[in-house]
Amino acid sequence: MKIKAKKGFHFDAAHCLPGHSGKCASMHGHTYRLEVVVARKDGGIIADGSSEGMIIDFGDLNRIVKEEILDKVDHQCLNDLFDFRTTSENLAAHFFTILNERLHANDIVLERILLWESNTSCVEVER
Numbered sequence: 565m566k567i568k569a570k571k572g573f574h575f576d577a578a579h580c581l582p583g584h585s586g587k588c589a590s591m592h593g594h595t596y597r598l599e600v601v602v603a604r605k606d607g608g609i610i611a612d613g614s615s616e617g618m619i620i621d622f623g624d625l626n627r628i629v630k631e632e633i634l635d636k637v638d639h640q641c642l643n644d645l646f647d648f649r650t651t652s653e654n655l656a657a658h659f660f661t662i663l664n665e666r667l668h669a670n671d672i673v674l675e676r677i678l679l680w681e682s683n684t685s686c687v688e689v690e691r
């Protein structure tokens with residue numbers, strides 16, 4: 565058995581896709597939903613202490629995602645922050661890399677993230 569935990573987050577941001585043949589070339593905004601799926605390196609759960617029975621305390625996961633991603637992108641223009649084209653694919657891959665490094669140091673494996681640009685459009689990055 566391998567057990568995983570998932571937590572969802574939101575942030576609001578503006579962006580545009582220069583050179584896009586459709587409406588996305590113009591500046592516009594999204595309320596992005598970010599979903600983060602994690603497991604422990606040993607595939608199990610913490611055996612004792614304050615976090616007994618947990619993969620990671622959701623409060624700790626919340627703090628890490630906030631520090632590493634949300635505080636940097638919420639209510640920002642993504643094109644001002646990143647030198648890559650701000651597609652959901654590029655954003656999700658970038659967020660995966662950042663979060664993976666931080667969680668790895670805490671004995672956590674980042675299994676998957678999903679970045680929802682709208683209610684109908686989502687990109688998934690798996691390890």
Ligand SMILES: Nc1nc2c(c(=O)[nH]1)N=C([C@H](O)[C@H](O)COP(=O)(O)OP(=O)(O)OP(=O)(O)O)CN2
Pocket residue numbers: 581588592650651652653681682683684685
């Ligand atoms: N593969 C991708 N396609 C598109 C991206 C992207 O990041 N990856 N981005 C855009 C634009 O940012 C646009 O804002 C989103 O387009 P779309 O999903 O078509 O937005 P709508 O709200 O109009 O879609 P509905 O079908 O009405 O939900 C474009 N493509």
Ligand SMILES: [Zn+2]
Pocket residue numbers: 579588592593594681
């Ligand atoms: Zn967009």
